[in-house]
Amino acid sequence: MRFPGQLLFGTALSAVFVVAALVSLVWTPFAVDALEIANKLKPPGGTHLLGTDHFGRDILSMLMVGARVSIAVAVIAVGIGMAIGVPLGLLAAANRGSLLDEVVMRGNDLVFAFPSLVIAILITAVFGPSAVNAILAIGIFNIPVFARVTRGGALSLWTLDYVLAARVAGKGKARISVEHILTNIANLLIVQGTIQFSLGILAEAGLSYVGLGAQPPLPSWGRMLAESQTMISLAPHIAIFPGLAIVLTVLGLNLMGDGLRDVLDPRVRRGR
Amino acid sequence: MSLGLSLLAASLVIFAVIEVIPGDPASFMLGLNASEETVAALRDELGLGGGVVARYFSWIGGVLVGDFGTSYTYRVPVSELVAARMWVSLPLTVYALVLSTLIAIPVGAIAASRRGSAADYGIMGVTQLGVAMPNFWFAMLLVLVFAINLRWFSAGGFPGWERGFWGGVKALTLPAIALALPQASILARVMRSSLLEVLGQDYMRTARAKGLTRGQAVRYHGLRNALIPVMTIIGLQFSFLLAGAIIIENVFFLPGLGRLIFQGITQRDLVVVESVVMLLVFAVILVTFLVDLAYAAIDPRLRRGT
Numbered sequence: 001m002r003f004p005g006q007l008l009f010g011t012a013l014s015a016v017f018v019v020a021a022l023v024s025l026v027w028t029p030f031a032v033d034a035l036e037i038a039n040k041l042k043p044p045g046g047t048h049l050l051g052t053d054h055f056g057r058d059i060l061s062m063l064m065v066g067a068r069v070s071i072a073v074a075v076i077a078v079g080i081g082m083a084i085g086v087p088l089g090l091l092a093a094a095n096r097g098s099l100l101d102e103v104v105m106r107g108n109d110l111v112f113a114f115p116s117l118v119i120a121i122l123i124t125a126v127f128g129p130s131a132v133n134a135i136l137a138i139g140i141f142n143i144p145v146f147a148r149v150t151r152g153g154a155l156s157l158w159t160l161d162y163v164l165a166a167r168v169a170g171k172g173k174a175r176i177s178v179e180h181i182l183t184n185i186a187n188l189l190i191v192q193g194t195i196q197f198s199l200g201i202l203a204e205a206g207l208s209y210v211g212l213g214a215q216p217p218l219p220s221w222g223r224m225l226a227e228s229q230t231m232i233s234l235a236p237h238i239a240i241f242p243g244l245a246i247v248l249t250v251l252g253l254n255l256m257g258d259g260l261r262d263v264l265d266p267r268v269r270r271g272r
Numbered sequence: 273m274s275l276g277l278s279l280l281a282a283s284l285v286i287f288a289v290i291e292v293i294p295g296d297p298a299s300f301m302l303g304l305n306a307s308e309e310t311v312a313a314l315r316d317e318l319g320l321g322g323g324v325v326a327r328y329f330s331w332i333g334g335v336l337v338g339d340f341g342t343s344y345t346y347r348v349p350v351s352e353l354v355a356a357r358m359w360v361s362l363p364l365t366v367y368a369l370v371l372s373t374l375i376a377i378p379v380g381a382i383a384a385s386r387r388g389s390a391a392d393y394g395i396m397g398v399t400q401l402g403v404a405m406p407n408f409w410f411a412m413l414l415v416l417v418f419a420i421n422l423r424w425f426s427a428g429g430f431p432g433w434e435r436g437f438w439g440g441v442k443a444l445t446l447p448a449i450a451l452a453l454p455q456a457s458i459l460a461r462v463m464r465s466s467l468l469e470v471l472g473q474d475y476m477r478t479a480r481a482k483g484l485t486r487g488q489a490v491r492y493h494g495l496r497n498a499l500i501p502v503m504t505i506i507g508l509q510f511s512f513l514l515a516g517a518i519i520i521e522n523v524f525f526l527p528g529l530g531r532l533i534f535q536g537i538t539q540r541d542l543v544v545v546e547s548v549v550m551l552l553v554f555a556v557i558l559v560t561f562l563v564d565l566a567y568a569a570i571d572p573r574l575r576r577g578t
Contacts, residue, residue: 110281113556115515118549122289125537125545198404205406206519210534225409229523232412233420243409250404 007259013252017245021067030058032065033217041235051237053227059238062219063245069131069220070249073213074200076135078193081142086189088143089150090181093158094173105151108144116141116203120212131214134207138200149192153185187264191257198253205246221246275561282553283335287328290546301344301540314344318543331546340547345539350547353532360430360528361521364444365513368451372513373506375456380463380502385490387468395460402457407516411450411523418446428525447524451516455509462505467498500571507563511556518552 029049036056044051050059092104114122120137127133157163157180166176207213208222216223221242228239298314299306318341334341340350383395419427425446431439470476471494479489518530525531529548536544 110278110285113278113282113511113553113560114285115511115556117515117518118552121533121537121545122286122549125542126289126292202406206408209406209408210519210522225412229412232416236416239409239412239416243406243412246406246409247401247404251400254400254404
């Protein structure tokens with residue numbers, strides 16, 4: 001299933017949430033910490049476009065600020081994964097079969113045995129819950145993902161003629177890795193980055209749902225869902241909108257990732 | 273060999289994280305208002321007197337024989353707590369894994385064999401949504417529809433296996449569906465692309481040329497080859513399902529390992545947290561190892577290699 005509009009649609013959908021997050025920095029319809037108990041559990045429509053929650057807070061405003069939290073956590077976590085994973089992958093590939101390569105790969109396997117939720121549990125047990133812990137947990141989980149993708153992509157490049165030519169020309173491994181390998185696997189990393197970004201949004205939602213993420217009064221989509229749970233039969237809208245926000249953001253990012261892969265990776269374009 | 277090494281490394285990591293707690297674990301667990309004598313007593317109980325190395329060996333030595341220490345808040349051995357709750361979390365994970373596999377393989381196969389049809393587009397669209405859906409939100413929607421509106425299932429809780437097998441299965445059904453569907457979406461997509469790739473291979477044309485029908489060729493030659501990447505994903509999914517089960521247990525108020533671990537965190541019961549985390553990581557490593565073995569069974573080419 002590869003329709004040409006996939007990339008456009010996915011990008012547009014993701015952009016809606018990025019814009020909402022950016023706008024929330026300067027304006028939200030209501031203040032997110034404004035409690036109006038008299039106005040609690042108002043259904044969608046009227047002055048509160050998406051209704052209000054059990055404290056009378058405006059759901060649309062909370063979703064906008066929540067988008068900011070989700071996106072910030074996921075972006076920084078991707079950044080951590082790339083900043084550590086990519087150099088490790090490049091190092092491992094440049095020294096293929098060496099002890100260093102072995103250590104990096106075994107280290108990767110080890111981190112893979114810790115799902116990001118388990119990392120978050122460990123960090124939280126020690127330092128207490130916060131958005132920073134969520135970022136760290138998801139970021140640590142991203143490291144082996146990027147290390148693996150980088151190493152895999154780099155290994156096939158090291159056998160190519162132009163890399164050999166660069167070696168003959170006297171360039172060192174580090175310089176080749178940066179000048180020739182990294183530039184040629186950039187596409188691969190962008191696609192993987194999009195995927196990890198969408199996984200990060202999902203993971204952040206899960207962590208804040210169980211109370212291991214952003215703490216009150218900062219709104220987050222996951223905690224909005226957790227708080228709505230006991231009131232779901234009274235006012236389903238307070239559970240529906242945060243969930244939809246998560247699904248649409250992740251869907252947008254996934255479609256964007258698939259679309260990007262089709263555009264950036266000629267092998268896939270030909271293959272399917 | 274590699275299994276043992278992985279477990280050793282994982283146990284070192286977990287132990288080290290718990291060790292970096294600012295200050296002393298005993299005063300951390302008891303909070304600021306504890307008297308010095310209580311802290312000293314707990315230090316004694318936790319065996320904090322010895323050096324780091326001695327403590328690690330006494331912990332890991334216990335773990336190896338199933339002695340995880342005593343929970344500070346429950347005052348019972350952690351192994352007892354874990355044993356009781358494992359009978360909720362493990363069946364839930366396996367139930368979800370079975371559901372996910374049973375749904376995904378046929379659905380993916382149908383999409384691949386009718387590539388480009390309305391069924392294929394429909395399946396791909398639904399799985400795209402399934403991948404984007406957080407399982408706990410899906411769980412809440414299931415509760416809204418099937419427990420609150422239709423009243424087919426209870427909205428949560430677990431009657432216990434001793435009250436009858438089917439009652440237990442029924443209580444785990446909505447949680448298992450919630451866990452399984454997002455994973456089934458991923459698996460169905462993998463199955464589809466894997467089977468599509470196999471269908472394009474020369475040996476499939478040869479099979480048809482020697483007179484097999486399309487269905488026979490897929491059954492005898494296609495599926496077996498297409499299942500190899502699917503197996504990898506099923507293995508990876510186990511760890512996602514196990515982690516997901518921890519979250520889903522909270523939606524349905526199931527007395528599983530997830531509830532235990534979150535209670536452990538709020539009550540600062542490090543003994544419980546450390547042990548349950550070690551157990552979860554052990555399960556993930558063990559399953560990864562078993563998947564590697566299963567490869568060899570499915571793909572004879574790998575048997576000689578490793």
